[in-house]
Amino acid sequence: MKYAILMDATRCSICFSCQVACKDEFVGNKYPPYSYPQPDVEQEWIKLEEIEKGKFPYAKVYPIPTLCMHCENPGCIEVCPVTGAIYKSKHGATIIDPVKCKPEKCLTKPCLKGCPYQVIFFNNDSSIAQKCTLCLHRLDEGQEPACVNACPSNVFIFGEESKIVKEAKQRGATTLHPEYKTKPRLYYIGLPSVTLAGHIIDSKTFMDVPGAAVTIENKRGGTPTSGKSDISGNFNLPGLELHKKYALKIAHKGYKPLTLDNVTMDIEYQHLGEIKLARAPKK
């Protein structure tokens, strides 16, 4: 059975449990035939980054955990000169065999550069290339990978590939850098994207206006993007283009419609602040 991971990064509260659990699993511990010990600090088989966009007071934090994407067409295997040193396991995992990996046969360590996601590390002590193993030794025991098991927020949805792919599609998840064309097995919800945001409030009471229809149009044509303000009156419209000009339309029952004609996406997370909607006069 092949596995995949759907990562709902919007749930991540940056607690680092996944990262430290990976350390605890692998530092000083070997799991033949899959892995030799991870060094104490140098390598991060799972890495947790806090990507900050936007400006005060609308700073937006995107926590992004990255690990080996366990690609279907991995760049690392392609460039490895030693037959069988890097292979695809029956679980879909990409594994560097710690015994067959012979750096003396490939002084340039091509796999480190062959992986566009840069998740392969070189261990100077044991002279081998290393990375995430999808915790195959744990899967053999019927346990989830250590990072998945450690997450208190259900950021990771781990399971059989076809189910995960289906859910990923339903929820609009994307892979990281699909342009690399390596067919990653990790799908993400909540990746940074050029986003227009705002907080819609009532012009008189300054209370949140939930449920307002928000539409944005590229001034030079193209399909309009639309959404609704959430329970707190916030809207987030991702997937826009930087430096492009847009027209923003807000409409809600009982309010005068509002159009902001010249919204330029100057930064990747552009928050328009409090947008005041005025009540429509009662007829």
Place this chain on the structure above:
Amino acid sequence: MSSKTNNYAKTFAVMSDVFSSFSPGDNLLRSITPREIKEIQQEKKYVTNTFGGGVVVTVKNGRVTKTDPLPIPNDIRQYQIKARGKVFKPPRKCLPDMWGHGYRRWVYDTARVRYPLKRVGWEPGGKGKYDNRGLSEFIRISWDEAFDLVSSEISRIKETYGNAAITYKDTFHTTWGTIHGMGTEYTIIPRFLNILGGFTEYVIGTSSWVGWVSGASFMYGFWWANATSEGHDTLADALQNSRMVVYWALDPTKSTRMYHGHEMEPWRHWVREAGIKTVMISPEVNDTAVAHADRWIPIYPGHDAAMAAAIMYVWIKEGTYDKDYVKTHTVGFEKLRDYLLGKEDGIPKTPEWAAPLCGVAAESIYGLAREWAAGPVSLNCQLGGACRGWYGHEWTRMMVALQTLQGLGKPGVNLVSWGWANGGAPFDKSIHMPGYTTGIKPVEIKAYPNAIPQKVHAINVSDCILKPPVKWRGGTTGATYWGEEFFRNYSYPMPGYSEVKMVLRLGGGQTLSYSNVNWRVSSYLSPKIETIVINALFMEPCMRYADILLPACSDFERNDFSMLGCGGLYIPYSGSANHQIAIYHKKAIDCLGQSMSDMEIYYNLARKLGIYQELSEGNTEEDWIKKLFYASSLCKFISYEEFKKKGYYIFPFPENYKPTPALRWFYEEGGGLCTPSGKIELYSQVLADFYAEDNPEIAPYPKYVEPKDGRNSPVAKKYPLIIFVPHPKFRFHTMQENVSWLRKHSKMKGPDGQEYEPLWISKADADARGIKQGDIVTAFNDKGKILAAAHVTGRIKPGVVRMFYGAEWKPDDPRTPGSLDRGGSANVLTTNEPASCHAYLHRIAHNMVEVRKWEAKK
């Protein structure tokens, strides 16, 4: 065998399967050597609890190889909460945090103190050199010599000066344990000293609950629970009834992991899944805000009371508070109303008035006030940054007042913590278990009260030692906070009692987790202190000032007994974890080096001093555990032998659970609180009688008080930035600061390749000072000077910089207090002045500093 017993037997059979030594799978056998198979078969698993949550410890060849979250088997009945068409169930595992996952790395760190050590230059009998404390080397001595030296010093000091010449302080929070958890007066070391005739108590009062004990308690009581209200069933109440959750001046995701890990993290996700609005009021976009808040309202730390006053002003003006409730459930509303409307001082506390003070736009305050009034709000504020700073008691009183005006205790209207101390998950209230504050209190036959009335306080200890006499009022003692404590006078030295000559300590938290490090360390250098003895797990910076170091073992190296997330005696359990799990903490590995448990160390000293029988009452470690077991509810569910063998027991959730939401009884009855009137006292006659009405720092009703050394004071001309110092994320006070896995994330690498503690600074403040991301900066004020790495971010309010406390202190010259600290220990910059004239307690969270780009001298 009854059917009930049968069920339990079945449960255990399943549990055994979970933890039996595992059999290697097919894949694993492919290239596995016979030696490796043998190793795996020798693997042993132990269930234990750490200060970072409940874990299974794997031990191979006598070494811990990893810790995993403790799983909850499928046949254990869990709670579930039905709300808004959804069913919320906790995960079937414990949720340890990075501390729990990093525990192994900590236990084996090279900084462990493995042998008894004696400082070069120190001599018994008060004849040593004291001016080289902090600098001199240590030499290894035998346990025999260590016990001889310490016991003879105790005898000598006692005979020469009397018992008052000895003081003792535990660390902030110790490693986990009930009988070994040495963080309270109910444990072995205070008992040891009390049997000898007492000691000068080193009072800390509190430094995390300052504003709650000194403020909120005068309004609604709850003296026994650090002045936080009940936590019972606040989770279900919020999920079912609240329209909004307000997080005010706290970061529960980061700060409330103590002794259970992330048990409550799912709850905050449920709040959002249930479609409840959330808002974070804080100086920073903290971790809770990142994952759980719809909106961030940036505020100047310590100025929160102005915003709260303005919210109430709006309610009163618009008539949107619960008038009937106020009439029947409170006293003194008129006084508070007059203050808010400006009848008292001519200044109406409008949002426009509050805006420049708290830094929140008036429109935002109006908006929030109206949102708040529009439906039930659960206010998540208990344990919080704002209670640890300027006039923290005004913030906590404002929090109680806000919810009181909306009918505190009504469905969906509550004060919640959802963190340490106050839980909120449904739990079996008939179960009584020990926790970390329990000690051996419930099972000791004879109690020994302290016969010495003299005290020193954590915020005046160096003054006591260096420039006595010292007089003060309040500050509270020990763990229970009663109103009269605030009005009691103390002096040091007390007539007829000696000054302190010998210091006994446990752990290192007292130095860097408390305020004003330079001032604190200055007394360590005093020749008046003839002997300093510390039970040390790690060679923390302050250990270098000891004369004798006694190597203590970690909780993986001793046995104990407790319940996950349980506070014990004086922090009533109120659902602080998702499952009630009794744990027999089995010793997993031998003590490292020559270390031994703190209890064993003091048992040995007691033998030398001839008080072993009184101290132990004949109990070994195992005997104490057994007695506590029989004093707990657990003995009704399982035999001691079975429990010990199994290692833990999960109480099944009761079938016919009846929730008793916090303060609902008060809402229904309108009285019965532990206040003079039994009602919520919006005006406290007790405070009025003591301080009069016009005391500028504490009024009988909640009030905004402008910090006298804050951003609007003359101090700000020299030091214009507020330094906001919350509880640390990557260490537990100072513990685990040495764990390389965590330092990787907690520190920033400077351009010189050295590790620096990050200082969060806004772009505006950084630009004004020519500071760029990653620059080494110095932060300084009259208390000291530190180095840090600038993290320039939009996540902090301009005018405020943020640093966690507890970083490794690396002074250029350990002998000269005030010399540059390259480690970035934030408490170098915090004052030891009391929080106010009323709260004789730490004020760590809010102080003023200036920050500059650091240029190393060439």
